[in-house]
Amino acid sequence: MENFWQTCSAQLELELTPQQFSAWIKPLVPLDYENGKLRIAAPNRFKLDWVKSQFASRITALASQYWEAPIEVQFVLNPSLNPPRARPTESTSTAASVPNGAGAPAMHPADVRTGDPVTPPAGNEYANQRGREQSRINTDLTFESFVTGKANQLARAAAIQVANNPGVSYNPLFFYGGVGLGKTHLIHAIGNQVMADQPGARIRYIHAEQYVRDVVTAYQRKGFDDFKHYYHSLDMLLIDDIQFFGGKSRTQEEFFYAFEALIAAKKQIIITSDTYPKEITGMDDRLISRFDSGLTVAIEPPELEMRVAILLKKAKSEGVTLSDDVAFFVAKHLRSNVRELEGALRKILAYSRFHGKDISIDIVKEALKDLLSVQNRQISVENIQKTVADFFNIKVADMYSKRRPANIARPRQIAMYLAKELTQKSLPEIGELFGGRDHTTVLHAVRKIAQDRTKNPECNHELHVLEQTLKG
Numbered sequence: 001m002e003n004f005w006q007t008c009s010a011q012l013e014l015e016l017t018p019q020q021f022s023a024w025i026k027p028l029v030p031l032d033y034e035n036g037k038l039r040i041a042a043p044n045r046f047k048l049d050w051v052k053s054q055f056a057s058r059i060t061a062l063a064s065q066y067w068e069a070p071i072e073v074q075f076v077l078n079p080s081l082n083p084p085r086a087r088p089t090e091s092t093s094t095a096a097s098v099p100n101g102a103g104a105p106a107m108h109p110a111d112v113r114t115g116d117p118v119t120p121p122a123g124n125e126y127a128n129q130r131g132r133e134q135s136r137i138n139t140d141l142t143f144e145s146f147v148t149g150k151a152n153q154l155a156r157a158a159a160i161q162v163a164n165n166p167g168v169s170y171n172p173l174f175f176y177g178g179v180g181l182g183k184t185h186l187i188h189a190i191g192n193q194v195m196a197d198q199p200g201a202r203i204r205y206i207h208a209e210q211y212v213r214d215v216v217t218a219y220q221r222k223g224f225d226d227f228k229h230y231y232h233s234l235d236m237l238l239i240d241d242i243q244f245f246g247g248k249s250r251t252q253e254e255f256f257y258a259f260e261a262l263i264a265a266k267k268q269i270i271i272t273s274d275t276y277p278k279e280i281t282g283m284d285d286r287l288i289s290r291f292d293s294g295l296t297v298a299i300e301p302p303e304l305e306m307r308v309a310i311l312l313k314k315a316k317s318e319g320v321t322l323s324d325d326v327a328f329f330v331a332k333h334l335r336s337n338v339r340e341l342e343g344a345l346r347k348i349l350a351y352s353r354f355h356g357k358d359i360s361i362d363i364v365k366e367a368l369k370d371l372l373s374v375q376n377r378q379i380s381v382e383n384i385q386k387t388v389a390d391f392f393n394i395k396v397a398d399m400y401s402k403r404r405p406a407n408i409a410r411p412r413q414i415a416m417y418l419a420k421e422l423t424q425k426s427l428p429e430i431g432e433l434f435g436g437r438d439h440t441t442v443l444h445a446v447r448k449i450a451q452d453r454t455k456n457p458e459c460n461h462e463l464h465v466l467e468q469t470l471k472g
């Protein structure tokens with residue numbers, strides 16, 4: 001029983017973020033195991049419900065693997081583990097002076113990904129966390145832990161510039177790019193540096209969804225004065241995934257006032273979004289034009305070498321040395337984003353530890369079986385041809401035809417480029433699949449589109465949309 005729990009927690013520690021592990025798994029206590037039934041105690045109802053909904057199936061799978069038999073896992077409440085403490089009530093919280101975050105008694109579990117505290121703070125804990133909570137900066141997300149490559153070097157340079165001269169150089173600074181490419185990481189890195197340089201600065205990181213919730217709360221409590229006072233008096237506002245404001249006019253209006261006040265006072269604003277300002281749907285034009293009034297920088301999906309560097313660095317920070325061939329194998333197969341790479345690495349480490357085997361390509365194939373088969377299934381040249389043809393409204397047959405009008409030739413070149421980027425096929429193989437074309441034709445297409453992509457934001461955006469569609 002004890003042995004099982006040690007193995008199981010070691011495994012989960014690898015699979016989860018440190019915050020998740022210490023918030024949800026560490027407080028659990030295994031009670032007993034009998035006739036295929038395992039009982040695990042959670043310290044309170046909140047944790048019990050969350051663990052049940054999020055981790056029960058994983059713990060059950062690990063238990064079944066350990067005992068090599070189907071196991072029923074029961075989660076029970078064990079209040080003696082942690083006597084109930086008084087939760088902060090609204091009157092003891094700072095809801096009025098600090099919207100949501102610090103004021104809300106219970107943090108939404110979704111905030112785990114943003115690095116916000118995951119447990120509802122109580123009593124002294126609450127008081128101790130206040131300073132950190134008010135900025136919500138995740139101290140792990142720094143420039144040092146951010147790997148740079150072609151895909152993000154411009155964004156990083158702009159971030160460093162702004163961190164060195166907040167409110168002066170580019171205001172607002174607007175980062176856009178697909179999911180899991182490091183936008184959140186980069187804005188926390190700026191926040192961390194400014195906090196270190198100016199410990200008294202009033203900095204606030206907030207996810208746009210939380211900002212929307214704050215507006216709703218202010219509305220319900222008739223607390224807009226406090227809301228305005230708080231946001232308008234910040235020294236730096238970092239707002240993540242602003243596309244969530246789309247279609248929410250009251251939120252946009254409040255944000256507009258905050259934006260104007262902060263910019264006028266030369267306070268730095270940094271914004272991230274999954275797309276560039278003009279493409280955000282349901283966003284007021286006056287906000288769009290303001291978003292674009294400082295510096296707008298894209299973060300691209302990482303190239304192969306950068307993916308390898310990220311894997312090596314992340315493995316090293318877990319105390320594991322990954323061989324180059326393993327890192328290249330993973331990086332070649334998982335191309336979409338850094339979050340996916342991190343998840344894959346966690347799986348590999350957990351798998352190798354659980355089975356007591358060194359990490360090799362075979363172990364990686366086993367550990368990532370599901371992930372790799374999904375990738376292989378999704379991205380075939382045929383799939384790319386169909387997706388690109390649909391996107392440009394041409395016939396799939398035009399992908400193989402000899403016709404060369406521009407409205408067909410360009411989508412065909414784009415499809416060839418994507419085939420090279422997203423599949424393992426060689427240039428001659430791709431040529432063959434595009435109506436028996438020579439490999440030099442494919443090479444020309446790949447180079448041309450790669451070049452266009454760096455020069456033409458419109459083209460880059462099209463490719464971005466296509467890549468996201470293909471990766472599902």
Ligand SMILES: Nc1ncnc2c1ncn2[C@@H]1O[C@H](COP(=O)(O)OP(=O)(O)OP(=O)(O)O)[C@@H](O)[C@H]1O
Pocket residue numbers: 141145146147148152177178179180181182183184185186241274310338339342
């Ligand atoms: N260049 C990088 N170097 C090191 N780690 C990175 C890099 N880019 C991203 N990461 C890591 O990948 C994970 C996802 O990154 P992040 O949350 O910043 O993505 P995002 O672009 O904000 O995505 P979303 O749009 O989904 O919010 C994080 O754990 C982050 O630390």
